[in-house]
Amino acid sequence: MRNLLDDYALISPLRYRNIWLKLSVVAFGLIIGVSSVSPVTPLFIALSMGFATVFFGKTPPKFYLALLLAPLGFAIAGSIVILFFFGSGSEVFSFEVFGYRLTANAGGLEMAVLVISRTLGGMSCMFFLALSTPMIELFSVLKRSRIPDSVIELSMLIYRYIFLFLDVAICIKYAQTVRLGYTGLRRSLYSIAMLASTLFIRSYEQGEKLYIAMNSRCYDGKLTLLDTKRPIRVSEAVLTSVYAIITIALFVR
């Protein structure tokens, strides 16, 4: 049940590469992918990023494919609407539902394919970041930006507590399941509400304890993090530039 991408990032060999290089690769892919007008460019980005994640990042391919399937439900539901209501051009196919005539034309089909490919491209860039960079390393980047300290502090504390509460929640859920707490809709509703309220009360108490513990250790509103320097290697720079050049060539074409 606990399937956080962050867990995979922690064991990925790409974790020890320069974070700015990774961030720029991802930002480049995201922006080029979302502004591309042909489906080829996002698909190329998806392929390259997927290859980098699975081959260099050693993410299990099965897990990666399962991840890619997750957004597809949303993408397909949205694309169906686009297919039938968007664009003009020659009719591709049509059928009747409850007396309504639904027609898909060339423009709509093109747009639907484009949107799905953009989603694939964007998701694969995001997965590359999520599966290669633990959040801890992103905090040092965030600290350098102009985002106020209070927000970063809050995100770091949230990050820490996610793992604690997730463990508690999973334990409770197992305990409830073996006691047949999730048989039938009505009982599941009661079970999940009980789980959530227990979790809330525990987290509140935990929050109070944390405040006391940090205050007694001279907490002044700032946790300091040290970041390590990781120079960009020549091979990485070359590979990245080749990828960028091909992508731009596909984009301009």
Next chain:
Amino acid sequence: MHVMEGFLPGPWWQIWFALSIPVVAYGIYRLDRLIKENRGILPLLAVAGAFIFVLSALKLPSVTGSCSHPTGTGLAAILFGPAITAVLGTIVLLYQALFLAHGGLTTLGANVFSMGIVGPVVAYVIYKVGMRMNLNFYAIVFLAATLGDWATYVVTSLELALAFPADPGGIVTSFKAFATIFALTQIPLAIIEGAITALIFKYIIQVKGDVLAGCGVLSNARLSKIRGTAA
């Protein structure tokens, strides 16, 4: 309901960022002031954020197995008000994108707008109005969570419709189409989420009601009155 990465084209993802950033900035300003007044609030806000995330990581018992994000934001809006919920929502949405592959980075602005801003604001307004009118507390919580969730879903459909207007009929037609297709899952889901949120409050009040009094959600007099009727 998260808009997936890459789904919003051209000017639209930037527009939603432009709309969300001022609200979140105002939330940060409020947050800073709150922390200056009472530093003890920061750990509490942090655990609330983690709580929202963990709720969304657990699958709701529903037909589609969709995530339960709005449950947490409705709760946070009632506890902390919409401005701070916007900040918490932004952080949680970023984590959801990076840890769970819900939503995306370019669509973060749109998702923050629908789930971190509009939903909580609607939930908060309904909660405040309901409390003023002295309705049953659990009914108010149920309505706030359900309607907040529906507001989120309407805004998401609008975001998609604006980006992809139908050729004959324009935005209105495509809005109807998106709204219909998502209504299949979202309308029952919102009712379930409303019920769960109301039940959560019921358990919290029964087990440890002084937490809510401490957050300033309920006065002690009101609390004992609800307890009296619930028992």
